[in-house]
Amino acid sequence: MSTLLEVSGVSVSFDGFRAINNLTFQIAEREMRAVIGPNGAGKTTFMDIVTGKTRPDAGQVLWGEKSQSLLRMSESRIAQAGIGRKFQRPTVFEDQTVAENLMLALKKKRGPLAVLRFRASAEDRERVEQLAGEIGLNAALHRKSGELSHGQKQWLEIGMLLAQEPRLLLVDEPAAGMTAAEREHTTALLVEAAKTRAVVVIEHDMEFVRRLNCKVTVLHEGSVLAEGSIDHVTSDEKVIEVYLGR
Amino acid sequence: MAETTLSTQRAGRKPRFLLADNASVLIFMGLLALFTLGVTVLSEGFGIGVISTSFVKTLGKTLCLCLVALAMDLVWGYCGILSLGHMAFFGLGGYAIGMWLMYARTEIIVTESLAAAALPPTPQEISDGIAAQIFGVVGASEFPPIWAFAHSLPLQLAAVVLVPGLLALVFGWLAFRSRVTGVYLSILTQAMTLALSLYLFQNDSGLRGNNGLSGLQNLPGLGDVPQSTVSLWFFWASALALGLGYLLCVRVVSGKFGSVIRAIRDDESRARFLGYPVEGYKLFIFTLTAILAGIAGALYYPQAGIINPAEIAPIASIYLAVWVAIGGRGRLYGAVIGAAFVSLLSTWFTGGQAPDVSLGFYTIQWVDWWTVLLGLSFVAVTLFAPKGIGGLFDLIADRRHQDRHGADLGPEPGALREKESQV
Numbered sequence: 001m002s003t004l005l006e007v008s009g010v011s012v013s014f015d016g017f018r019a020i021n022n023l024t025f026q027i028a029e030r031e032m033r034a035v036i037g038p039n040g041a042g043k044t045t046f047m048d049i050v051t052g053k054t055r056p057d058a059g060q061v062l063w064g065e066k067s068q069s070l071l072r073m074s075e076s077r078i079a080q081a082g083i084g085r086k087f088q089r090p091t092v093f094e095d096q097t098v099a100e101n102l103m104l105a106l107k108k109k110r111g112p113l114a115v116l117r118f119r120a121s122a123e124d125r126e127r128v129e130q131l132a133g134e135i136g137l138n139a140a141l142h143r144k145s146g147e148l149s150h151g152q153k154q155w156l157e158i159g160m161l162l163a164q165e166p167r168l169l170l171v172d173e174p175a176a177g178m179t180a181a182e183r184e185h186t187t188a189l190l191v192e193a194a195k196t197r198a199v200v201v202i203e204h205d206m207e208f209v210r211r212l213n214c215k216v217t218v219l220h221e222g223s224v225l226a227e228g229s230i231d232h233v234t235s236d237e238k239v240i241e242v243y244l245g246r
Numbered sequence: 247m248a249e250t251t252l253s254t255q256r257a258g259r260k261p262r263f264l265l266a267d268n269a270s271v272l273i274f275m276g277l278l279a280l281f282t283l284g285v286t287v288l289s290e291g292f293g294i295g296v297i298s299t300s301f302v303k304t305l306g307k308t309l310c311l312c313l314v315a316l317a318m319d320l321v322w323g324y325c326g327i328l329s330l331g332h333m334a335f336f337g338l339g340g341y342a343i344g345m346w347l348m349y350a351r352t353e354i355i356v357t358e359s360l361a362a363a364a365l366p367p368t369p370q371e372i373s374d375g376i377a378a379q380i381f382g383v384v385g386a387s388e389f390p391p392i393w394a395f396a397h398s399l400p401l402q403l404a405a406v407v408l409v410p411g412l413l414a415l416v417f418g419w420l421a422f423r424s425r426v427t428g429v430y431l432s433i434l435t436q437a438m439t440l441a442l443s444l445y446l447f448q449n450d451s452g453l454r455g456n457n458g459l460s461g462l463q464n465l466p467g468l469g470d471v472p473q474s475t476v477s478l479w480f481f482w483a484s485a486l487a488l489g490l491g492y493l494l495c496v497r498v499v500s501g502k503f504g505s506v507i508r509a510i511r512d513d514e515s516r517a518r519f520l521g522y523p524v525e526g527y528k529l530f531i532f533t534l535t536a537i538l539a540g541i542a543g544a545l546y547y548p549q550a551g552i553i554n555p556a557e558i559a560p561i562a563s564i565y566l567a568v569w570v571a572i573g574g575r576g577r578l579y580g581a582v583i584g585a586a587f588v589s590l591l592s593t594w595f596t597g598g599q600a601p602d603v604s605l606g607f608y609t610i611q612w613v614d615w616w617t618v619l620l621g622l623s624f625v626a627v628t629l630f631a632p633k634g635i636g637g638l639f640d641l642i643a644d645r646r647h648q649d650r651h652g653a654d655l656g657p658e659p660g661a662l663r664e665k666e667s668q669v
């Protein structure tokens with residue numbers, strides 16, 4: 001499988017504090033990857049760099065078969081290129097309905113003039129309903145998303161990501177604050193999504209990661225501490241020391 | 247299966263453009279038409295003469311203020327850009343049309359007075375005569391370069407759109423590209439407004455310094471038409487502009503475009519990560535609303551008769567924001583209600599018609615105290631009724647829809663229940 005995203009030698013400091021330190025990371029197409037690490041390890045910052053929110057001080061981030069550098073691109077261009085992101089806190093547009101949120105995310109032209117001319121076709125509306133079904137929100141389609149429960153907002157956000165049809169999905173702590181049943185549903189959604197695209201999941205919860213059943217990257221102090229199967233990394237001495245053995 | 251079909255139909259019901267789905271648009275247009283008709287029938291020019299010509303002008307000006315308030319609501323209420331500079335665009339529109347009005351009228355006067363001379367005047371003599379007439383007050387007698395097109399109505403009409411539009415485009419491009427947002431952007435727009443008005447106050451600005459442009463109520467070549475008629479022409483034009491402006495704004499805020507700009511207002515970085523070029527949208531809205539403001543100004547000042555740099559002072563733009571806040575931002579009719587209500591009230595209070603309130607030890611004179619009252623109302627609205635006057639309409643709508651008692655708000659476990667929703 002060919003490499004979809006290649007991060008090499010990336011470093012970033014905030015006021016002298018090195019949040020990411022010479023980080024190297026690769027993910028192939030249609031690969032599922034879990035990223036774990038203690039609080040402050042730099043997991044969220046890593047996503048910030050890939051999505052263009054934070055500019056690194058050094059290193060390279062290359063994308064796609066043309067090895068395009070993402071460092072020069074704006075957040076919106078990176079998103080258009082096919083990288084979708086789910087934030088740690090659920091961020092949906094609370095003042096708008098579930099359907100509007102999904103419609104906003106649907107893969108379409110993003111420019112102002114194209115959007116001004118846009119009229120939702122029957123297929124678009126069907127797609128929105130289908131997505132709402134997948135995330136269990138079909139009955140809530142016309143409710144303001146601000147009225148949803150925490151878990152439902154998380155799903156809505158995942159639904160919006162799927163609507164974007166990204167080639168790479170970055171998911172930051174999707175299971176935080178979810179009940180056991182909701183977690184299971186989330187796992188299923190992510191595993192399903194990874195069949196057609198690459199998915200990077202940041203997660204704290206080891207059980208959750210185990211169920212994803214994929215390669216694991218352990219971050220610590222801004223660089224990769226270990227990489228491999230879940231059993232491999234959980235038996236790694238260094239990992240036990242800094243993360244599991246606390 | 248039956249259920250799926252049902253829900254497909256419901257979601258398939260498309261929001262039809264402008265009308266059916268949007269009763270408020272129909273109501274608004276109907277009321278505006280009725281109002282226009284009513285004023286016409288009651289006017290001196292075309293009707294029974296109950297409403298004086300000067301009041302027709304006040305009403306016409308109010309319609310223009312409603313139009314600029316619509317623009318303000320679009321840029322602030324919907325897109326989240328608290329611009330405190332839109333009255334500058336309004337003023338620029340007024341100056342653009344004022345230049346032609348003043349030039350063309352002076353040209354007629356000068357040509358008439360020179361016609362009496364023995365030799366027929368050369369074009370240069372006429373031009374010098376006009377310049378001397380217009381710029382005598384600021385001690386100049388030549389046309390500044392910005393008057394190059396003042397002789398042409400079409401070109402000055404183009405300037406009504408182009409000058410505010412281009413200024414907004416350049417200013418917005420610089421500000422949005424550097425990601426200036428929130429209160430910093432507001433301050434920047436105030437700075438722009440202040441700089442513009444200070445510049446116009448100078449005698450060599452080319453626009454007659456603090457004298458401004460005057461006599462704008464007289465239409466060149468139509469000196470015989472009484473003001474009672476002219477006032478209605480402008481009143482109608484203002485009503486038409488407001489109606490069309492309203493439809494335009496409805497078109498922009500409904501549908502997906504409206505959804506995107508509200509998304510930008512509520513969480514701009516999230517909109518970016520969805521792939522929307524936020525800066526482009528802001529620039530589009532900022533420029534569009536500046537143009538609307540310019541058009542409103544071009545209709546306002548011929549009814550006011552005079553424009554001077556004080557009209558562009560930063561405080562004017564702050565008032566505009568206050569109107570929209572009081573009327574209820576984020577809904578178009580709210581902006582119109584706010585502008586009409588507050589500006590008419592302001593005319594009443596500051597016009598000396600409001601009776602003074604005697605407290606025994608002190609007499610409240612509204613001419614002075616109106617601003618204080620306005621300020622207090624603004625604070626009160628912000629604190630206690632953030633939806634403004636427009637929020638009252640929600641109460642009516644809520645009352646009509648309250649037949650859901652006892653029902654779940656949502657079928658999902660963990661969804662918000664009615665009890666929670668009432669907290």
Ligand SMILES: Nc1ncnc2c1ncn2[C@@H]1O[C@H](COP(=O)(O)OP(=O)(O)O)[C@@H](O)[C@H]1O
Pocket residue numbers: 014015019037038039040041042043044045046
């Ligand atoms: N914008 C920022 N400014 C300053 N420090 C930051 C910023 N973003 C992250 N950090 C710091 O970088 C470190 C890594 O943070 P983060 O990536 O959020 O960790 P994680 O998501 O792994 O818990 C933390 O110590 C955090 O305080």
Ligand SMILES: [Mg+2]
Pocket residue numbers: 043044045088
């Ligand atoms: Mg984090």
